[in-house]
Amino acid sequence: MIEVERLTKRFGSTLAVDDLSFTVAPGMVTGFLGPNGAGKSTTMRAILGLVHPSAGHTSVLGVPYRDLDRPTQRVGALLETFDAHPGRSGRNHLRVLAVAGGIPRSRVEDVLALVDMAGAGRRRVKSYSLGMRQRLGLAAALLGDPEVLVLDEPANGLDPQGIRWLRDFLRSLATEGRAILISSHVLSEVAQTVDDVVIIHRGRLVRHVAMGDVEAMAAGATTVRSPDAERLASLLAEANLDVTASGDGRLSVMAPPEQIGELAAANAVVLHELRAERATLEEVFLELTGEPGERGT
Amino acid sequence: MTRLLAAEALKLRTLRSTWGFGLVAVLLAGLVTAGSIGGAGQQDRLEAEFQFQLVLDAAFPAAILALLMGMILVTNEFRHGTIARTLLAVPRRARFVGIKLLTGAATGAALMLVTLVAVASTAVIWLGLIDVPLELGDGLHGAGRAFVGVALAGLLGAAIGGAVHSQVGSLVGTLVWIFVAEPICWALLGLLDLDGVASYLPAAALGGVVDSSGEGLPFAGSVGMTLAWAVVAAALALVRTGRRDIT
Numbered sequence: 001m002i003e004v005e006r007l008t009k010r011f012g013s014t015l016a017v018d019d020l021s022f023t024v025a026p027g028m029v030t031g032f033l034g035p036n037g038a039g040k041s042t043t044m045r046a047i048l049g050l051v052h053p054s055a056g057h058t059s060v061l062g063v064p065y066r067d068l069d070r071p072t073q074r075v076g077a078l079l080e081t082f083d084a085h086p087g088r089s090g091r092n093h094l095r096v097l098a099v100a101g102g103i104p105r106s107r108v109e110d111v112l113a114l115v116d117m118a119g120a121g122r123r124r125v126k127s128y129s130l131g132m133r134q135r136l137g138l139a140a141a142l143l144g145d146p147e148v149l150v151l152d153e154p155a156n157g158l159d160p161q162g163i164r165w166l167r168d169f170l171r172s173l174a175t176e177g178r179a180i181l182i183s184s185h186v187l188s189e190v191a192q193t194v195d196d197v198v199i200i201h202r203g204r205l206v207r208h209v210a211m212g213d214v215e216a217m218a219a220g221a222t223t224v225r226s227p228d229a230e231r232l233a234s235l236l237a238e239a240n241l242d243v244t245a246s247g248d249g250r251l252s253v254m255a256p257p258e259q260i261g262e263l264a265a266a267n268a269v270v271l272h273e274l275r276a277e278r279a280t281l282e283e284v285f286l287e288l289t290g291e292p293g294e295r296g297t
Numbered sequence: 298m299t300r301l302l303a304a305e306a307l308k309l310r311t312l313r314s315t316w317g318f319g320l321v322a323v324l325l326a327g328l329v330t331a332g333s334i335g336g337a338g339q340q341d342r343l344e345a346e347f348q349f350q351l352v353l354d355a356a357f358p359a360a361i362l363a364l365l366m367g368m369i370l371v372t373n374e375f376r377h378g379t380i381a382r383t384l385l386a387v388p389r390r391a392r393f394v395g396i397k398l399l400t401g402a403a404t405g406a407a408l409m410l411v412t413l414v415a416v417a418s419t420a421v422i423w424l425g426l427i428d429v430p431l432e433l434g435d436g437l438h439g440a441g442r443a444f445v446g447v448a449l450a451g452l453l454g455a456a457i458g459g460a461v462h463s464q465v466g467s468l469v470g471t472l473v474w475i476f477v478a479e480p481i482c483w484a485l486l487g488l489l490d491l492d493g494v495a496s497y498l499p500a501a502a503l504g505g506v507v508d509s510s511g512e513g514l515p516f517a518g519s520v521g522m523t524l525a526w527a528v529v530a531a532a533l534a535l536v537r538t539g540r541r542d543i544t
Contacts (some may be wrong), residue, residue: 011542041544042544048388049384049388050384050385050542050543050544051543081519083378083381083382084381085373085377086531087313088311088312096304097304098298100383101386262384
């Protein structure tokens with residue numbers, strides 16, 4: 001549904017996107033992750049025909065965005081920069097978009113209600129808070145009931161309730177078979193929403209993996225503490241497990257906690273602590289992107 | 298195309314500044330018409346060309362307003378970042394420029410319509426009070442010429458806005474050109490005995506469309522020259538807007 005193929009974009013001497021390729025399949029929510037300045041917004045704008053690629057190409061629903069007939073009925077977009085005239089009311093902003101996109105005007109009221117903005121539709125946009133502006137942007141993206149959604153940092157400015165609503169809503173849209181690309185620079189923000197993640201850094205693809213694989217990457221050693229640490233260590237070593245003693249009765253074992261617990265129970269070894277050491281998703285993210293940060297303790 | 302033009306019209310209708318421009322056009326037209334009638338002698342008022350001239354006198358400020366509005370309707374998109382949303386609906390840049398040019402021309406025509414209403418209202422009342430008979434034919438002749446001129450001004454303004462993108466740059470640059478740079482050019486050309494060339498410059502050409510003094514190019518020539526300048530600006534707008542990355 002969305003295809004990015006060997007996309008490169010230069011702004012003068014700055015290489016914003018470097019030979020980037022990935023696809024977003026229908027029925028999937030794909031997270032597009034990278035630190036600030038990684039090239040996410042540039043890539044999304046290239047997908048939407050707003051930025052001209054220096055090399056490579058992008059397509060949506062099999063064709064370049066510019067070749068789509070009535071594109072706002074096929075693709076909904078939320079861009080990071082706010083794109084409504086401050087002197088126009090939120091409702092009129094959406095009406096303009098509806099007329100331009102050939103979308104029935106009744107959809108304006110529908111989407112305003114959907115994003116919980118029906119009461120603020122008559123107010124001029126310049127009086128909106130950041131969260132309201134974000135909701136208006138989401139309403140604009142959803143106006144054409146599109147098959148594809150490209151959302152740049154959609155959770156920005158939303159309160160926790162709004163983020164939860166957005167998460168559930170995007171999941172429900174994906175269940176209907178729509179393709180959704182959602183960018184963020186915070187992995188944990190989208191972890192519960194996305195099916196897979198495209199991670200980029202300095203314009204280059206770092207990894208395109210299923211979210212489950214990212215979570216697996218977060219798994220690490222297990223810490224176990226026992227009054228009979230020496231005996232436990234030898235039992236674990238006999239089971240060919242890599243064991244490191246820390247000197248305070250704690251052992252660090254490269255194995256899942258279930259395996260260690262079962263082994264201790266089978267040999268009647270008392271345990272005072274059994275804890276999986278997991279890196280946080282952000283630590284995995286930082287490790288993948290080569291940013292400074294230490295993997296879990 | 299129709300829906301995109303309708304969207305542009307809705308954009309204009311839903312901004313206070315548009316109504317502000319309309320109000321200024323009405324006030325200026327009323328003032329200019331009152332000044333023209335009040336400043337003329339009774340004999341002048343009875344002359345055949347007087348009512349034709351009345352309409353064209355009011356058309357000049359309307360043309361300046363249309364020029365500014367044409368620029369604003371394009372540069373507002375860049376100033377407020379609405380260009381991204383607009384291009385999502387109209388991804389082909391040439392089409393976007395074309396729609397803006399048509400909107401500029403239509404805006405000019407609309408501005409001339411309110412100007413004409415103000416001129417007619419003022420003239421009908423005042424000339425009626427001083428027993429000057431209304432010459433519909435003269436008025437309509439002037440109105441037709443004024444509509445062409447002010448619509449061309451809107452078109453030219455939109456083309457300049459599309460070529461420059463910066464709102465301040467296009468507005469200030471255009472006003473400086475009209476009121477400072479081009480008069481200097483006229484003076485320099487006069488020193489070189491090239492007065493005729495001055496009529497081909499953009500402001501002189503546009504002025505020639507809505508000016509009844511008979512100086513400069515004839516009406517058809519002025520229209521043609523203004524269109525030529527609009528085509529040059531539109532070509533620049535196509536190149537500039539077509540190449541620009543919306544970041």
